[in-house]
Amino acid sequence: MRLSSLTDYAVVLLGAAARHCGGMARQNATSLAEETGVPLPTAQKLVSKLAAAGLIDSARGTGGGFRLSRPPASITLADIVEAVEGPIAMTSCVDAANHDCAIEGNCRVKPHWGAVNRAVRGALAGITLAQLAADAPPAAQQQMKVEA
């Protein structure tokens, strides 16, 4: 139950890109890596994935770089997670590709995983990149504490 570090870095990179003129200014990977502190090779690998997913628009050649292909308010955290980690699937049962579950036949809880998957994905889809890139967290002042 944890996001991978690459997803974390992807959010950091996209958040930094969104702060530059709303993500419309073209920015190369090197400067963003320096600004955020993400290692350069990792940042390059991430922008490749994000460009393949259609979240950012990349331009090659001299003076190239990338920029957000959509406004930050229309990019959700679910989009970023799916771009980096692939489709959101809580268990192997959810996507039809994997059928290597030993239970599979008499599994009584398998029909319920779909609802769980939708619930988690809905929680992630409710958070936009605009919220993540904001300076002052709107809901962080009320309670920042995590329950153990």
Added chain:
Amino acid sequence: MRLSSLTDYAVVLLGAAARHCGGMARQNATSLAEETGVPLPTAQKLVSKLAAAGLIDSARGTGGGFRLSRPPASITLADIVEAVEGPIAMTSCVDAANHDCAIEGNCRVKPHWGAVNRAVRGALAGITLAQLAADAPPAAQQQMKVEA
């Protein structure tokens, strides 16, 4: 963004236990492993964790076994996930133990992860073991509502 296989198995085991007289009948790990198809050593390791977390009540000696310590309606999926995988933390920033993030200082999105964490945890806390153990999914047709 995926639950570990152990968590999946734990839900299957607890769901099977809940179906035996509402989890009040004492059941040993061997019979549950045969019933669900989970490998026996894995099932034994899981019940140890679940017992340490206080979700199940174990009894040693001849004729022993375990049973649910609470009604299935009061055990949420968040409890099971936390029992098996530890505290729910989307990133390393959330729990105070890990401070090995290279960014850490000028990370602008760090204050927002707390809200993301609460959103996901709330989605998992809204699903009870009673729902997972039911034969027909009761809330699958309607909209699974989560707060952003």
Added chain:
DNA sequence: TGCCAATCGGAACGATTCGATCCGATTTGA
């Protein structure tokens, strides 16, 4: 039109975590 600079894309290596298996310690009933 040719050259150079900067970028994307894929492939290989190492580290960490996860998952399965085994054996010893503890406890209860006869």
Added chain:
DNA sequence: TCAAATCGGATCGAATCGTTCCGATTGGCA
């Protein structure tokens, strides 16, 4: 007191994740 059955911790192998490096492609500029 004996024996059976259980929990608990420790060990080993495998898979995935994360990082790094190098070649191929593209566009600007002289």
